[in-house]
Amino acid sequence: MESIIRVDGLAKHFSVRKHYKGRFAPLKNFFTREASTVKAVDDLNFEINPGELVGYLGPNGAGKSTTLKMLTGLLVPSHGEVRVSGFNPWKERKAYVRHIGAVFGQRTTLWWDLPVVESLELLKYVYHIPEARFRENLSHFIDLLELSPFLGTPVRALSLGQRMRADLCAALLHDPRLLFLDEPTIGLDVVAKERIRDFIKYLNQERKTTVILTTHDLADVQKLCQRIMIIDQGKLLFDGGLERLQERFGGKRQLIVDFAEHYPDVHVAQAQLKDYQNRRAIYEFDRRELSASELIGQVSSQFQIQDLTVREPDIEATIRNIYEKQLLKVPET
Amino acid sequence: MRLFFELAARSFRRTLTYRIATLAGLITNIFFGLIRSSVLVALFGQQSEVSGYTVTSIITYTGLSQALIAYLMLFGWYDLMDGVHTGEISTQLLKPLSLFRYWLAHDLGRAIAHLFLRGVSIMLIYELMFDLTYPKDLGHWLALLVSLFFAWWLSMVWRFLVNLAAFWSPNAQGFGRLLFFAANFFSGFMMPLGLFPDWLQTLCYLTPFPYMINVVIEIYLNIITGSELFFLLGLQLVWILGLSLISQFILTMGIRKLAIAGG
Ligand SMILES: Nc1ncnc2c1ncn2[C@@H]1O[C@H](COP(=O)(O)OP(=O)(O)O)[C@@H](O)[C@H]1O
Ligand SMILES: [Mg+2]
Numbered sequence: 166m167e168s169i170i171r172v173d174g175l176a177k178h179f180s181v182r183k184h185y186k187g188r189f190a191p192l193k194n195f196f197t198r199e200a201s202t203v204k205a206v207d208d209l210n211f212e213i214n215p216g217e218l219v220g221y222l223g224p225n226g227a228g229k230s231t232t233l234k235m236l237t238g239l240l241v242p243s244h245g246e247v248r249v250s251g252f253n254p255w256k257e258r259k260a261y262v263r264h265i266g267a268v269f270g271q272r273t274t275l276w277w278d279l280p281v282v283e284s285l286e287l288l289k290y291v292y293h294i295p296e297a298r299f300r301e302n303l304s305h306f307i308d309l310l311e312l313s314p315f316l317g318t319p320v321r322a323l324s325l326g327q328r329m330r331a332d333l334c335a336a337l338l339h340d341p342r343l344l345f346l347d348e349p350t351i352g353l354d355v356v357a358k359e360r361i362r363d364f365i366k367y368l369n370q371e372r373k374t375t376v377i378l379t380t381h382d383l384a385d386v387q388k389l390c391q392r393i394m395i396i397d398q399g400k401l402l403f404d405g406g407l408e409r410l411q412e413r414f415g416g417k418r419q420l421i422v423d424f425a426e427h428y429p430d431v432h433v434a435q436a437q438l439k440d441y442q443n444r445r446a447i448y449e450f451d452r453r454e455l456s457a458s459e460l461i462g463q464v465s466s467q468f469q470i471q472d473l474t475v476r477e478p479d480i481e482a483t484i485r486n487i488y489e490k491q492l493l494k495v496p497e498t
Numbered sequence: 499m500r501l502f503f504e505l506a507a508r509s510f511r512r513t514l515t516y517r518i519a520t521l522a523g524l525i526t527n528i529f530f531g532l533i534r535s536s537v538l539v540a541l542f543g544q545q546s547e548v549s550g551y552t553v554t555s556i557i558t559y560t561g562l563s564q565a566l567i568a569y570l571m572l573f574g575w576y577d578l579m580d581g582v583h584t585g586e587i588s589t590q591l592l593k594p595l596s597l598f599r600y601w602l603a604h605d606l607g608r609a610i611a612h613l614f615l616r617g618v619s620i621m622l623i624y625e626l627m628f629d630l631t632y633p634k635d636l637g638h639w640l641a642l643l644v645s646l647f648f649a650w651w652l653s654m655v656w657r658f659l660v661n662l663a664a665f666w667s668p669n670a671q672g673f674g675r676l677l678f679f680a681a682n683f684f685s686g687f688m689m690p691l692g693l694f695p696d697w698l699q700t701l702c703y704l705t706p707f708p709y710m711i712n713v714v715i716e717i718y719l720n721i722i723t724g725s726e727l728f729f730l731l732g733l734q735l736v737w738i739l740g741l742s743l744i745s746q747f748i749l750t751m752g753i754r755k756l757a758i759a760g761g
Contacts (some may be wrong), residue, residue, distance in 0.1 A: 238591075239588050239592070240757050258591065
């Protein structure tokens with residue numbers, strides 16, 4: 166398949182002026198032009214295929230937003246190449262932006278003082294959307310995002326979640342094939358997050374929209390993303406499926422067993438018994454050493470089991486683990 | 499074109515939503531109009547005419563110049579600057595829009611709303627209180643309308659140009675305040691240019707500023723007539739086109755600067 170996004174050796178270096186502190190600081194700041202370089206993004210290489218839904222993760226300041234700004238044509242790369250849908254986003258910005266949708270976190274594209282619907286209607290003229298297509302998309306998105314209760318409300322009176330839903334609608338009325346979302350769920354409550362996730366899932370599955378989203382909420386990743394890219398200090402540290410991430414860096418899995426009767430000793434050979442109380446035992450095991458079915462087989466050959474569950478390691482813990490222990494120092498290929 | 503109209507219409511409606519601000523602005527404009535007219539009338543003393551201005555026309559002048567404040571945003575406009583400094587501008591750059599035409603349409607809607615809410619209304623209130631001068635015939639009324647429109651257009655392009663400083667400086671607002679203040683002096687807003695010494699008038703007319711205010715007012719007061727009128731309307735247009743070209747060029751550089759330095 167022809168990739169929709171291609172990134173080769175992409176880098177963005179910001180030059181930041183040094184600011185002195187102290188007694189003569191204003192004078193020094195005025196007369197010196199010393200600058201230091203921040204490598205916000207450093208040598209990124211990846212491709213994304215049409216229809217993918219990619220989660221772009223990394224701690225604060227990792228370079229996520231900077232990457233998205235280069236992909237959307239807002240920033241000129243310092244080095245390297247970006248091609249999206251056949252465009253060079255920066256050089257051909259005006260032609261290019263017609264084909265993409267983008268929502269950058271807290272920043273709204275809607276008119277602050279006017280009813281939501283007025284901003285949405287305007288987009289018909291901005292993108293020259295045919296009337297019929299526009300009506301169809303609008304009514305569809307109004308349903309899916311449940312916008313009707315506040316279509317007539319001025320944007321400044323909306324809650325954060327309502328505004329984000331309206332902004333998502335606004336980013337999609339022109340049927341973009343590609344959607345960039347920078348922290349779409351930040352600051353939202355659980356219900357609002359869930360609504361937005363469902364909508365993103367719908368776009369990706371039903372409309373085959375390619376989606377790239379950055380987030381701090383790993384529930385977003387778990388529910389949505391087939392592919393994860395992790396970036397830190399401007400470098401891509403991991404690129405692959407959730408499963409592979411868990412396999413490599415995940416903590417241990419747990420098997421929780423409720424026995425039919427009380428046994429004085431429930432130890433088994435390959436798993437570690439973490440806890441045993443009231444006929445409930447918790448075993449921990451490493452997926453690289455033992456499969457869940459093997460362990461269940463072992464336990465059930467020795468004891469009567471009433472009920473059991475396998476608990477996967479928490480992805481949040483996995484990722485925290487990666488950042489904290491710096492498990493991913495060298496970019497992997 | 500349709501987009502331009504839809505943008506302007508929204509901006510017009512948006513301006514209408516600020517009812518309290520409009521009323522407060524109106525009262526302030528009238529209050530200072532009265533102060534200015536009484537000062538100028540006192541300066542006239544016993545004279546019935548100074549440099550072509552009569553007491554009636556000087557009072558009309560104060561009304562007109564106050565009526566133009568909101569229409570032309572004479573005390574400054576910083577929306578584009580704010581957009582650059584907050585990064586809000588990126589939402590516009592992500593749309594297939596010309597930033598220049600976007601703001602032009604936006605300001606046109608606002609200006610039309612203000613022309614009535616804080617322009618015509620001031621002149622009506624003045625009419626109730628004073629004897630005023632009016633354009634002498636239909637031709638002058640038409641010329642007035644054209645020059646009013648050109649004055650807005652020129653002022654918008656000028657304000658846009660000043661705002662572009664934001665791409666290069668985080669302190670652009672102070673710079674803007676200075677420029678807007680200077681413009682009000684050279685434009686004939688503070689004093690009719692006709693009352694300035696000749697050399698200063700000549701100097702003023704080397705800038706675009708008299709074409710935003712003084713020309714409009716002198717057409718209204720029938721001071722500019724005949725072929726001079728067409729000549730001055732033409733010069734308004736020349737300034738509009740010239741500053742538009744410069745603005746577009748600097749805007750392109752500014753966007754490039756922003757995209758390199760980061761928003
Ligand atoms: N315009 C800019 N000027 C200087 N430094 C910047 C600019 N934008 C971002 N940075 C720096 O680049 C790094 C990456 O920022 P960003 O891409 O916003 O990270 P993230 O979105 O992953 O939190 C940070 O260290 C940030 O301070
Ligand atoms: Mg960010």
